[in-house]
Amino acid sequence: MKKLVIAAGLLLSGFFVNAQVKGVKHVILIGMDGLGAYCFPKADIPNMKQMMQDGSWSLQAxxxxxxxxxxxxxSMVMGAGPELHGFTEWGSKTPELPSRELDKYGMFPSVYTLLRDKKPNAEIGVIYSWEGIGYLFPKAAVNKDQHCPTDEATTEAAVAYIKEKKPDFLFIHFDQPDGVGHAIGHDIPEYYTQVQKNDVLLGKILQSIKDAGMWDNSIIMLSADHGGINKGHGGKTMVEMQIPWIIRGKGVKANNEIKESIVTYDTAATIARIFGLKTPAVWIGRPVNAAFTR
Incomplete structure (x- = not known):
């Protein structure tokens, strides 16, 4: 009864408290730019498909x-869409619309802020290939902020960081296969060759998590920002909008296709649930509870 009263009070104060996934110490979020869900049936991607078999997934997010x-x-890390966080353009560096709410770092509340508030000593990192990622998180909230020139360099940096620091939360961003999609095109042999290369890099990251002794108490997530059509994206076709959403690890159901709706801002809400974080009322993302065993 006391817990219900506390929870009700937190809801009235504008926060929702998630039940933490037991035994999880680390979350690694991997984002691949321009990885359309449409490519999965055709692509040679054994590591991604093994993650799906070992965990829960949707190709209709x-x-x-x-x-x-x-x-x-x-949206993926801020738990809400552009109407609320204010980043509305392909290359936004600052919100074009006023953020509906600001955190203590002067940005729209993100999973970085929520985790830092709960665990002041948490090890939090962001390692990324596209420099635009650097404008989308509060730098004062993270321990590691590293922009790399290529996805291969990003992989090397992430592997070293995982082994040395064993981060509580790490976001790894790959700039491919978006680059090939723009330069040559989507849904063509060159695009699938690049997706296969991304899968090899993913395998190196997965191995580093094992080598660091983190495998049994980690959750690994893989998703994307968008797909693409011809040489572009930004429109309202399903090949542009549908993205993969894959999660595996401690407390996650295995070989489980998620049927419920997933939008990219649900990723932040799911990470909040894993860590048991209080989420602000301004977030509209919901944890993907169907992914978990309890």
């Missing part, structure tokens, strides 16, 4: 609109 980069990378 959706981006927010417009289906472009900064808008969706912001």
């Amino acid at each position: 959706r981006s927010v609109l417009p289906s472009s980069s900064a808008v969706n990378w912001a």
Whole structure:
């Protein structure tokens, strides 16, 4: 009864308290730019497909609109869409609309802030290939902020960081296969060759988590900001909007296709649930509870 009263009080104060997933110490979120869900049946991606077999997944998750980069990378970690966080353009560096709410760092509340508030000593990192990611998180809230020139360099940096620091939360961003999609096109042999290369890099990251002794108490998530059509994205077609959403690890159901709706801002809410974080009322994302055993 006492817990119900406390929970009710927190709800009235504008926060929702998630029940933490027991035994999880680390969350690694991997984002691949321009990885459309449409490519999974055709692509040679054994590591991604093994993650699906070992965990829970959907190939019908959706981006927010417009289906472009900064808008969706912001939504993924901020638990809300552009109408609330204010990042509305492909390459937004600051919100074009006033953020509906600001955290103590002067940005729309993100999973970085929520985790830092709960665990002041948490090890939090962001390692990314596209420099635009650097505008979408509060730098004062993270321990590691590293922009790398290529996805291969991002992988090397992430592997070293995982082994050395064993981060509580790490976001790894790959700039491919979006680059190939823009330069050559989507849904063509060159695109699938690049997706296969991304899968190899993913395998190196997964191995580093094992080598660091984190495998049994980690949750690993894989998603994307958007898909693409021809040489572009940003529109309202399903090949642009549908993204993969994969999660595996401690407390996650295995070989489980998620049927319920997932929007990219649900990723932040799911991470909040894993860590047992208080989420602000301004967030509209919901944890993907169907992914978990309890």
